[in-house]
Amino acid sequence: MIGRAISHYRIEEKLGEGGMGVVYRAQDLSLNRPVAIKFLSSQVADEERRRRFQQEAQTASALNHPHILTVFETGTTEDGQQYLVTEFIDGWNLREWARREKPSARQMVELMANVADGLATAHQAGIVHRDIKPENILVAKAGYAKVVDFGLAKVLETPDSVSPDARTVSAGPTRAGAILGTIPYMSPEQAAGKLVDPRSDIFSFGVVLYELAAGQRPFTGQSDLMTLQAILHSQPAPLDDVRLAPIVEKALEKEPAERYQTMRELVVDLKRAQRLKTAVTPPDQAPERPRKRRWGMVASVAAASFLVVAGTFWQLWQKDYFWENPLAGARVERLTDFEGNEVDAAISPDGRFTAFFSDRDGQFDAWVSQIGRGRITL
Numbered sequence: 559m560i561g562r563a564i565s566h567y568r569i570e571e572k573l574g575e576g577g578m579g580v581v582y583r584a585q586d587l588s589l590n591r592p593v594a595i596k597f598l599s600s601q602v603a604d605e606e607r608r609r610r611f612q613q614e615a616q617t618a619s620a621l622n623h624p625h626i627l628t629v630f631e632t633g634t635t636e637d638g639q640q641y642l643v644t645e646f647i648d649g650w651n652l653r654e655w656a657r658r659e660k661p662s663a664r665q666m667v668e669l670m671a672n673v674a675d676g677l678a679t680a681h682q683a684g685i686v687h688r689d690i691k692p693e694n695i696l697v698a699k700a701g702y703a704k705v706v707d708f709g710l711a712k713v714l715e716t717p718d719s720v721s722p723d724a725r726t727v728s729a730g731p732t733r734a735g736a737i738l739g740t741i742p743y744m745s746p747e748q749a750a751g752k753l754v755d756p757r758s759d760i761f762s763f764g765v766v767l768y769e770l771a772a773g774q775r776p777f778t779g780q781s782d783l784m785t786l787q788a789i790l791h792s793q794p795a796p797l798d799d800v801r802l803a804p805i806v807e808k809a810l811e812k813e814p815a816e817r818y819q820t821m822r823e824l825v826v827d828l829k830r831a832q833r834l835k836t837a838v839t840p841p842d843q844a845p846e847r848p849r850k851r852r853w854g855m856v857a858s859v860a861a862a863s864f865l866v867v868a869g870t871f872w873q874l875w876q877k878d879y880f881w882e883n884p885l886a887g888a889r890v891e892r893l894t895d896f897e898g899n900e901v902d903a904a905i906s907p908d909g910r911f912t913a914f915f916s917d918r919d920g921q922f923d924a925w926v927s928q929i930g931r932g933r934i935t936l
Contacts (some may be wrong), residue, residue, distance in 0.1 A: 561570070567628050597639050623680075628645045776810065
């Protein structure tokens with residue numbers, strides 16, 4: 559197939575292979591741009607799959623959203639192979655992207671909010687995807703996501719007008735009793751073969767979001783049957799992320815009436831969680847506000863402590879705990895009875911003598927007295 563020309567496309571590289579077809583990267587020779595071409599597998603080219611393949615082309619081409627893969631055209635080769643031409647996404651599926659890029663919580667929430675917005679647009683157009691899983695979400699190296707593969711999608715119909723093959727269990731002769739979809743990502747009503755509506759996609763989206771956040775699927779079993787039983791009856795372990803946990807929990811409610819009723823409601827909650835993540839994620843900005851609050855608390859405590867200590871000190875000071883009169887208990891003794899002026903008295907360092915000047919005869923004389931002896935000498 560490599561090097562083969564289909565219409566004005568030249569096949570250049572095989573990208574992957576799924577249950578319904580093989581995907582190649584090709585070059586649009588008219589517009590000189592890369593495209594992806596999906597061929598319906600010749601091994602499964604029964605009438606039912608041909609119908610579904612054509613349905614994928616019609617469904618996807620009717621949707622116009624930046625996060626839904628754009629379909630350019632569909633056709634059939636000369637040897638009868640059906641093909642679908644879409645835009646080429648240079649990147650990985652969601653699971654590979656998560657493993658390679660190890661996205662932050664903010665990046666994860668932002669990307670899944672965009673995916674949910676694309677699905678909300680499909681639902682508003684009356685289209686249920688019915689096969690939401692990591693492999694059907696492509697993430698470009700530039701960081702944006704695209705929902706792909708509407709091969710199982712169906713236009714919503716009323717229960718009264720629904721045809722047998724609109725249910726999730728096929729009654730056709732080729733796969734009697736087969737459940738359409740990917741078991742680990744099915745909603746309970748899809749797993750039970752009941753009619754589905756947009757709330758089924760919401761459950762499947764919740765499974766993908768849980769797996770992306772926790773690194774494992776919420777419902778597992780050793781066999782497909784046990785996995786289906788887990789989807790119908792088991793509750794997954796709670797997520798550690800306190801912002802995503804309530805969103806995922808609501809999306810994974812067993813009863814459709816208890817889930818988000820529209821994908822648009824889920825988008826709103828994801829965008830709110832995205833804003834919360836953005837507010838606390840950047841390491842050079844987020845700690846600033848808590849640090850200011852901590853210093854404010856420290857300053858308040860210090861001020862209160864200072865007031866308590868100052869008040870206590872003042873009370874003790876008033877009660878003379880920290881002040882003692884140096885003359886308390888002193889004994890007063892007269893050293894001289896001279897007439898005239900006595901000035902500049904001083905006591906010797908050993909405390910035994912005192913000296914002073916006295917003006918007795920119109921001039922000052924220095925006198926020395928031994929304390930306690932009453933003897934004064936000139």
